[in-house]
Amino acid sequence: MSDKPQTRIQAKNRAAILTAGLDTFSQFGFRGSTLDQIAEAAGLSKPNLLYYFPSKDAIYTALLERLLDTWLDPLIAMNADGDPIEEIMSYAMRKLEMSRDYPRESRLFANEILQGAPHIAGHLSGDLRKLVDEKAVVIRGWAAAGKIADVDPHHLIFSIWSLTQHYADFDVQVRAVLGKDDWYADAGAHLDGLLRARLLPG
Amino acid sequence: MSDKPQTRIQAKNRAAILTAGLDTFSQFGFRGSTLDQIAEAAGLSKPNLLYYFPSKDAIYTALLERLLDTWLDPLIAMNADGDPIEEIMSYAMRKLEMSRDYPRESRLFANEILQGAPHIAGHLSGDLRKLVDEKAVVIRGWAAAGKIADVDPHHLIFSIWSLTQHYADFDVQVRAVLGKDDWYADAGAHLDGLLRARLLPG
DNA sequence: CGTTCGTTTGACCAGTTGGTCAAATCAAGA
DNA sequence: TCTTGATTTGACCAACTGGTCAAACGAACG
Numbered sequence: 001m002s003d004k005p006q007t008r009i010q011a012k013n014r015a016a017i018l019t020a021g022l023d024t025f026s027q028f029g030f031r032g033s034t035l036d037q038i039a040e041a042a043g044l045s046k047p048n049l050l051y052y053f054p055s056k057d058a059i060y061t062a063l064l065e066r067l068l069d070t071w072l073d074p075l076i077a078m079n080a081d082g083d084p085i086e087e088i089m090s091y092a093m094r095k096l097e098m099s100r101d102y103p104r105e106s107r108l109f110a111n112e113i114l115q116g117a118p119h120i121a122g123h124l125s126g127d128l129r130k131l132v133d134e135k136a137v138v139i140r141g142w143a144a145a146g147k148i149a150d151v152d153p154h155h156l157i158f159s160i161w162s163l164t165q166h167y168a169d170f171d172v173q174v175r176a177v178l179g180k181d182d183w184y185a186d187a188g189a190h191l192d193g194l195l196r197a198r199l200l201p202g
Numbered sequence: 203m204s205d206k207p208q209t210r211i212q213a214k215n216r217a218a219i220l221t222a223g224l225d226t227f228s229q230f231g232f233r234g235s236t237l238d239q240i241a242e243a244a245g246l247s248k249p250n251l252l253y254y255f256p257s258k259d260a261i262y263t264a265l266l267e268r269l270l271d272t273w274l275d276p277l278i279a280m281n282a283d284g285d286p287i288e289e290i291m292s293y294a295m296r297k298l299e300m301s302r303d304y305p306r307e308s309r310l311f312a313n314e315i316l317q318g319a320p321h322i323a324g325h326l327s328g329d330l331r332k333l334v335d336e337k338a339v340v341i342r343g344w345a346a347a348g349k350i351a352d353v354d355p356h357h358l359i360f361s362i363w364s365l366t367q368h369y370a371d372f373d374v375q376v377r378a379v380l381g382k383d384d385w386y387a388d389a390g391a392h393l394d395g396l397l398r399a400r401l402l403p404g
Numbered sequence: 405c406g407t408t409c410g411t412t413t414g415a416c417c418a419g420t421t422g423g424t425c426a427a428a429t430c431a432a433g434a
Numbered sequence: 435t436c437t438t439g440a441t442t443t444g445a446c447c448a449a450c451t452g453g454t455c456a457a458a459c460g461a462a463c464g
Contacts, residue, residue, distance in 0.1 A: 007410075027317055032233030035452060047454080048412055056452065107316055110371070114309055114316070115229055117374045124378035132379050149399075154380060155392035162368030163361055169312070170364070172319045176326035177334050178356060190357035197351075198399040211431095211441075237422060249424080250442055258422065 014052055016042040018066070021059045026107040029115060030060050064112065064119055067105050072128070074098070075157075078135055084142040085199050092160045092191055099168035100184050106168035132157055148199045163191055216254055218244040220268070223261040228309040231317060232262050266314065266321055269307050274330070276300070277359075280337055286344040287401050294362045294393055301370035302386050308370035334359055350401045365393055 006014070020041035024033040035056055039049040053059045074094040078087050099106055117124055136153035143150045167174055167187055175181050208216070222243035226235040237258055241251040255261045276296040280289050301308055319326055338355035345352045369376055369389055377383050 029231045029234050032231050032317075045413060050453065051411070110312070110316055111231075113372050113375050114312060115234075117378075121374070121378070124375055125381075128375075129379050129381065151395070152388060152392045155389055158368060158376060158389075159365055159392070159396060162364040162372070166360060166364030170315050172323070173315050173326055173330075174360065176319075176323070177331050179327075179331065186354060187357055187360075190354045190361070193353065194361060194396070194400045198396045247443060252423065253441070
């Protein structure tokens with residue numbers, strides 16, 4: 001929004017607060033997180049924290065907005081003029097990489113949705129729905145042209161979201177069941193096989 | 203555990219508390235829920251609620267235990283002697299029905315896992331892992347016998363969990379994007395097509 | 405040096421939290 | 435009816451919550 005000039009110390013502390021908030025909110029949700037918790041994680045006193053952000057809600061909202069800005073980039077990048085199967089597959093793989101590289105962001109989003117999306121309900125039925133509908137048209141076009149098998153575009157997208165985000169959101173369960181911490185390679189291979197089998201035309 | 207005889211009024215109030223707790227905990231998580239909230243939803247006063255359960259934690263734990271008892275039933279029911287593809291498919295369909303019929307239970311579980319599974323970590327690496335490993339052996343046997351395509355059993359199970367639970371846990375998002383409330387039939391058809399394409403041998 | 409302005413903090417506040425307790429109420433049997 | 439035990443509640447508490455504020459600190463600049 002407004003980009004007032006920031007001193008180095010402001011930039012550093014704001015960043016520290018956002019990181020601490022991400023850690024905390026992504027684990028305990030909005031109501032389950034406390035300012036003291038976030039302040040301690042950021043290495044600041046509580047009043048100091050409130051010097052940089054006016055309220056707990058402001059920290060949370062800032063995080064959500066930053067998240068929404070980047071969260072849908074991979075879907076936006078899906079190109080109607082590319083090779084259909086490769087476009088869909090690389091979208092899925094990019095999402096899987098995000099689960100590996102940004103699990104806290106994934107869990108923050110999951111928490112928000114689980115609680116009924118009180119802060120971003122409008123975004124879901126606005127921007128998000130519009131974007132998904134657009135891409136659904138593209139996918140339906142690919143299917144109609146016989147480039148991929150006939151598939152419900154919306155539910156295909158839901159499948160990619162759920163399959164990939166599961167590894168970030170349910171990380172504890174995945175690691176407990178597998179008995180190891182490194183799921184990425186196997187998950188990638190599995191996801192590739194699962195989606196390709198469904199998408200190959202004929 | 204101990205089944206002391208319960209009066210009708212005890213049974214009724216305990217049930218009301220558990221229902222209210224399920225509503226609340228599944229939406230706000232453990233730390234985000236308050237006893238006052240639960241008491242009001244149960245139609246009881248807070249001290250009255252604490253007459254039936256010794257603490258907030260006890261309500262939450264009771265709910266989680268009741269959940270774990272039934273949550274894995276569909277997976278347990280997967281029969282090594284049945285038709286492989288139909289066994290896997292009906293497992294997936296049963297899980298999808300559970301997302302439709304017991305979304306609060308699904309969200310309660312999701313919340314617990316998101317927060318690092320503090321109450322059921324042992325269960326995950328114990329009972330759950332054992333059960334999944336057993337079924338993985340069965341699935342691997344089916345693949346070795348050429349009854350289904352070669353697939354990573356653990357990640358296949360993760361796929362079924364994520365694909366089905368997504369509709370309960372991310373219900374708000376699903377309904378916002380679809381623009382309608384009724385996802386069950388379409389999700390079932392999609393899931394059937396997705397899994398069958400991957401599992402058919404040859 | 406002194407001023408100025410961005411930064412930090414200790415003390416504080418009102419409201420909420422999980423939980424306690426003694427007293428009151430109720431239901432049912434003797 | 436009276437008694438007994440189960441049930442319910444208002445009053446209360448200590449700890450914690452998000453948030454405020456005046457005072458103190460800090461660094462850069464004249």
